[in-house]
Amino acid sequence: MVFADRAGLTPAEVTSLTCGSPDDPSWTAGREATLIRMVDALHDSSDVDDELWRCAQELLDERQLLDVLLLCGWYHAICFAARTARVDLERGAPRFADITAA
Template identity: 55%
Template sequence: MTPRIEPLSEPYPPEVAERLATLMPPGQEPIRLFRTFVRNLPMAAGLNAWGRYYLSRQLSLSVRDRELVIDRTTARCGCDYEWGVHIACYADRVGLTRAQVRSIAHGSPSDPCWTTHDAVLLEAVDALHDSATIDDQLWPRLVAEFTHAQLLDLFLLAGWYHAISFAANAARVEPEDWAPRLADLLP
């Protein structure tokens, strides 16, 4: 699939190089998504505030919970790009097993690889994706596992990664060469 919006390549204008440097950890080459986003510098500047919050320790969700929300949201959106980057960079760090990665991509929260905590989190992501709300049957199970602050972070995190998925999919950002793809895990 050909990208609809080509990522910028070096040499970058100074203001683009500066923005890319703020989006990536020191010493790492900018990923295709960010090189695409810098085609709109004011929008890319806004990524710092939101992106850094959702990838920071300020988020009230644990790193594992955060990754489950991101991975399931991007999988449900069919976003090979963002799903693959997060699986490649974080799945091992947060202790996701191969069965869990496969379940995130193509399974269900009721798969036997999930704890009750993980399953209700994934159910919330699915509910938000499918209906843009949480029904009265799921709500009590969520508040038994998460604080109100954590739930608010969960809701906005899922929405943020819907937006990232929409942009990556619509612009047809090519997956990174080192990242897996959703189809890699089809049975």
């Protein structure tokens, strides 16, 4: 996976991101699990509940929190535009969805 390799993700982490949960043993740092929970919540409901937000505030500063929110929003905007415009997928480009749990 091109971007996974660049980000330094292990095969177990990639599998967890596609088929697992923030509670998987791949995520040893509480910060990683919290980020995954935030991204999942934003994807599922476009919101982060108060408890998760407080937890995130303990681990991230205001700029980092804003970065997470904007990055998730920007990703969704790009996906909406690309799908609606029927942009062809790049041939041969790896996809997270191609990863299955071992």
